[in-house]
Amino acid sequence: MRNSRYLLYLILFLILLTLPLYTGVYFLNVMDIILIYMALALSWDMLLRSGQISFGMAGLFGVGGYAAALLHLHTGMNPIVSIALGGGVAGALAWIIGSAVLQLRGMYFAIVTLALAEIFRVIVRNLPDLTGGPEGTVLPSAIFAGDSTRTYFLVLSVAVASVLASEIFQRTRIHFALTSIRNDEIVAKSSGIDVFKYLVFIFVVTSAIQGVVGGAYAHIYGFVSPEGSFSVDFTLLPIAMALLGGMHSTWGPVVGAVVLGVVSEFLKLQIPYGHLMVYGLIIVVAILFFPQGIVGTLGQKMKKTGSQ
Amino acid sequence: MSLISKLKQSNYQIVMVTAVLVVILAFWKPHVLIEGVQRACLYAVIALPMALILGIVGIINLAHGAYMMLGAYFAYWLNVYTGMDPLLAILPALAAFFLIGIASYRAIIKHVLGTPELNQLLLTFGLAMVLEQLANLMWTSRPIKLPLQYVSSSATIGSFTFGTYEFVYVGAAILMLVGLQLFLKRTDLGQAAMAVGQNPRGARLVGIHVDRTYLLIFSLSIALIGALGAIFMTRHSIFPLVGGAFTMKSFCLIAMAGIGNLMGILWCSLILGLAENFVLSFRGYAGWADILFFALIVGVIIVRSRQRQVK
Amino acid sequence: MAILRTEKLARHFGGLVALSGVSMEFRENEILGIIGPNGAGKTTFINVIAGIYLPTEGKIFFEGRDVSEMPAHRKCRLGIGRTFQLVRPLPGLSLVENVMVGSLFGKGLAKKEARRKAEELCGFLGLADLSRDISRMTALEIKKMEIARALAAQPKLLFLDEVMAGLNSDETQEMINTVRKIHKQGIAIGIVEHIMRVIRELTDRCVVLDWGEVIAEGPYEKVSADPMVIKAYLGEEA
Numbered sequence: 001m002r003n004s005r006y007l008l009y010l011i012l013f014l015i016l017l018t019l020p021l022y023t024g025v026y027f028l029n030v031m032d033i034i035l036i037y038m039a040l041a042l043s044w045d046m047l048l049r050s051g052q053i054s055f056g057m058a059g060l061f062g063v064g065g066y067a068a069a070l071l072h073l074h075t076g077m078n079p080i081v082s083i084a085l086g087g088g089v090a091g092a093l094a095w096i097i098g099s100a101v102l103q104l105r106g107m108y109f110a111i112v113t114l115a116l117a118e119i120f121r122v123i124v125r126n127l128p129d130l131t132g133g134p135e136g137t138v139l140p141s142a143i144f145a146g147d148s149t150r151t152y153f154l155v156l157s158v159a160v161a162s163v164l165a166s167e168i169f170q171r172t173r174i175h176f177a178l179t180s181i182r183n184d185e186i187v188a189k190s191s192g193i194d195v196f197k198y199l200v201f202i203f204v205v206t207s208a209i210q211g212v213v214g215g216a217y218a219h220i221y222g223f224v225s226p227e228g229s230f231s232v233d234f235t236l237l238p239i240a241m242a243l244l245g246g247m248h249s250t251w252g253p254v255v256g257a258v259v260l261g262v263v264s265e266f267l268k269l270q271i272p273y274g275h276l277m278v279y280g281l282i283i284v285v286a287i288l289f290f291p292q293g294i295v296g297t298l299g300q301k302m303k304k305t306g307s308q
Numbered sequence: 309m310s311l312i313s314k315l316k317q318s319n320y321q322i323v324m325v326t327a328v329l330v331v332i333l334a335f336w337k338p339h340v341l342i343e344g345v346q347r348a349c350l351y352a353v354i355a356l357p358m359a360l361i362l363g364i365v366g367i368i369n370l371a372h373g374a375y376m377m378l379g380a381y382f383a384y385w386l387n388v389y390t391g392m393d394p395l396l397a398i399l400p401a402l403a404a405f406f407l408i409g410i411a412s413y414r415a416i417i418k419h420v421l422g423t424p425e426l427n428q429l430l431l432t433f434g435l436a437m438v439l440e441q442l443a444n445l446m447w448t449s450r451p452i453k454l455p456l457q458y459v460s461s462s463a464t465i466g467s468f469t470f471g472t473y474e475f476v477y478v479g480a481a482i483l484m485l486v487g488l489q490l491f492l493k494r495t496d497l498g499q500a501a502m503a504v505g506q507n508p509r510g511a512r513l514v515g516i517h518v519d520r521t522y523l524l525i526f527s528l529s530i531a532l533i534g535a536l537g538a539i540f541m542t543r544h545s546i547f548p549l550v551g552g553a554f555t556m557k558s559f560c561l562i563a564m565a566g567i568g569n570l571m572g573i574l575w576c577s578l579i580l581g582l583a584e585n586f587v588l589s590f591r592g593y594a595g596w597a598d599i600l601f602f603a604l605i606v607g608v609i610i611v612r613s614r615q616r617q618v619k
Numbered sequence: 620m621a622i623l624r625t626e627k628l629a630r631h632f633g634g635l636v637a638l639s640g641v642s643m644e645f646r647e648n649e650i651l652g653i654i655g656p657n658g659a660g661k662t663t664f665i666n667v668i669a670g671i672y673l674p675t676e677g678k679i680f681f682e683g684r685d686v687s688e689m690p691a692h693r694k695c696r697l698g699i700g701r702t703f704q705l706v707r708p709l710p711g712l713s714l715v716e717n718v719m720v721g722s723l724f725g726k727g728l729a730k731k732e733a734r735r736k737a738e739e740l741c742g743f744l745g746l747a748d749l750s751r752d753i754s755r756m757t758a759l760e761i762k763k764m765e766i767a768r769a770l771a772a773q774p775k776l777l778f779l780d781e782v783m784a785g786l787n788s789d790e791t792q793e794m795i796n797t798v799r800k801i802h803k804q805g806i807a808i809g810i811v812e813h814i815m816r817v818i819r820e821l822t823d824r825c826v827v828l829d830w831g832e833v834i835a836e837g838p839y840e841k842v843s844a845d846p847m848v849i850k851a852y853l854g855e856e857a
Contacts, residue, residue, distance in 0.1 A: 119602045191725050
């Protein structure tokens, strides 16, 4: 039984790997967007498993983007290295902020993260010499000179890395720590778990992922700006995707990203202003009626039929 | 007993800090003092309804600023279709948003009241997004401002000029604070609300209709914030995302003052308003004013968590 | 030699004095009863020792070392374990996974080792069908699982907080035997109970708390005859 599942994963992976052979540029670009949001949705869910919500994805995504773009621009370093460092910068910031704020969790942490995008936007706007100010900065060229196949492989590797990270969080002792912390901190503490240290660790790791994704995005589009790089899209969509697909799992955010990624392509054309409302509605409806999401609800239905 | 004295003590500290700031500014930069007080009252008057919901209904409403934004657009829409001055629109806004509050509570908020904080945060976040995008859909993201004459009224004392219209915020803040205190202490509903806020189960046991209390308090809060939107519309340009910053700053103020401490919100608003305007008065650094609330809330969290170490 | 010693341990919650000036000693390998009327501060005492609350005043020494300010997770790793008066199973994890939390983090074992140890402990306590979800367990089984979870961290001192509550006569006897089995492994045990039969049969010594203070101390026979104890608290005979 296990073997057939791994076979399925392998086939999927091979399909994804060979996509550029039989699809065109437009399709690959759509895949890029789906994979970027998938990585963000996964990283959001990974923190959620500890019981904490971050609304700061746009902020860390943008920080990673700016770091990667500016490092490349001012020091000429290899774009890939700059993307990795973008993740490092985001992780470092998360470490500082998390260490300060994670002593008080819940809504205090959540609202501080909500403010992150705004704060970073203000900082970026006020250091025009470094960051290009309100107009942003254009990079001399997009990464790989805009070659869509190599861009796709870059994004694919980031997404695969996120999936792997998520699975590691699900299958190792980290899963036990996360589940304990989320459900009952006192039991967690009494069983030897250093709750604060774990939470900071998870926040740093997930923020680093968001920074890497942001760095990749910046290089792919060759452009960073206060409005674009810190857009609320990067917080709203991943949350909607994770909730739609099902939280506390790897498959949930993946499925949610694919579904909503495809849907968003249509929506952008039909309703140019305000299509984001759909994602807000999805979040509201999911919390009210389907806290388990698609994957979770299906999983429960399968368990029920299985026991009959 | 010692709980009350501790509360008085923390208020006392906040009052001392603000008093010192006020005195310094009065001599050094009177501009900052006056505009800071005006701005502070704007923040206070927006934060108070949020504090009411958080303290009594127990839910954090991330859509708070979005409702205010809708109030502003409501006043704009009334002005476009009937020529009504936004300040007069306060009355219809109160009524309309009271109804909107009832609808929101019944359809959405009620269902997450017993659930984990996580769900409430996500739900109200989603709601905020829906409301913001609704405004985006109906009016696009282009900033809108009404050309009203009276908002540019100003006065001159000695060598400096300052805007006088903004004192409407000061008036609103005083009105709201006094009104809320009277409401909570002197009316049946207000007393019921306080009981429910402290101990919902106990309140239910003595016969207080808890759900109806939640409904009324929530709707009252939304009505107030909608009306505030109308006032806000007169002086500022509005756009769909305008409410977001106010949601965050309101929460910052509530966190600083402590949940349930309505008076404290006024003092903390003064600190924030004065500090922001102080930074704004330095030409080269004006852009950094918007970071202050963040520094404040992180500071508050660090201090609080030190206190909580004696868990 | 004392494995645990408290010196004038006090814990205030605002105006409420839950513990005041508790000085006592836990001798190596003994079973110590902690008794007293409801609200006497027994659970608070455990919570302070286990690190869930910091002491307002006073000190705690574990194996000679000052651990008064040590956080709960480090105390667990040091060898202080406890169960909860109202059981706290972790939803989302199965029976054996619940126990594994103790061996993974309290003892720091690798996942395979941790699972083996958890399975072993479940067997030791008479728990079967280990991959069951915790929603399908009886009250007695959940209590046993909590004990297993605490044991998985390999404590040197284990506090059992009203672990017999709600058990019938047979189950109580089974639990008494279990506690003896645990004690034979060399673990000192602190047992908070209201059921005097259990205290009489199991404990070497008792400490009696009332209003946050120690009012009597000694073997059960001496303590149960103490007029102050009788005045403060009449226990149940099971």
